[in-house]
Amino acid sequence: MHNEPSANSGHGGTLPLNNIHTVFYQSTPIRLALLDGQPWFVAVDVCRAVGVFNPRHGAAKYVRALTDSQKALGRLPSVLCGAPAVLIVSESGLDKLLWLALHSVRGAWPVFSSLNAQASLIAREAIDV
Numbered sequence: 230m231h232n233e234p235s236a237n238s239g240h241g242g243t244l245p246l247n248n249i250h251t252v253f254y255q256s257t258p259i260r261l262a263l264l265d266g267q268p269w270f271v272a273v274d275v276c277r278a279v280g281v282f283n284p285r286h287g288a289a290k291y292v293r294a295l296t297d298s299q300k301a302l303g304r305l306p307s308v309l310c311g312a313p314a315v316l317i318v319s320e321s322g323l324d325k326l327l328w329l330a331l332h333s334v335r336g337a338w339p340v341f342s343s344l345n346a347q348a349s350l351i352a353r354e355a356i357d358v
Contacts, residue, residue: 243314246303248355252347254278254340261348262303262317263355268348269301270323272316279340281330288316291329295322320345 246262246269253259257278260271272288283290292300299322302314318326323344327337 243302243304244317246305246315246317249305250348250351252344252351254343259344260305261351263352266352266356267320268345268352269303269317269319270344270348271303271305272300272318272326275318275323275326275344276330279327279330288326291326292316292318292322294329295325299325320348 244264249260249262251258251260255278257274259274259278261268263269272292273282276282276288276291281291282288295318299319301317303317304314324337324341327340331337331340
């Protein structure tokens, strides 16, 4: 599907997420970080944005079905040591998470294309800097 590098390759444990960006879907903020130039989205933010967030399970229900190359654990810069990590998903992981959460390509495609377009713009701006 997509050929992004695995966030877990060469990293042990939780990935530090520096330089966090925010994109929006229907006015709900979704945090993302660029890892090796590729966008990685905070899974719980995506689930909240599409209305499938479950306080008991968060995004784990949907992220569990992703491959290891599509998911990772990240630590946000504002989170203190010892605080739980956040699940992050790659671009292809976002595609699969949305499909699983919304049960259809028709429901997932508008969300994916909106977030992907915003993330691509951020990635291009990061390259230009």
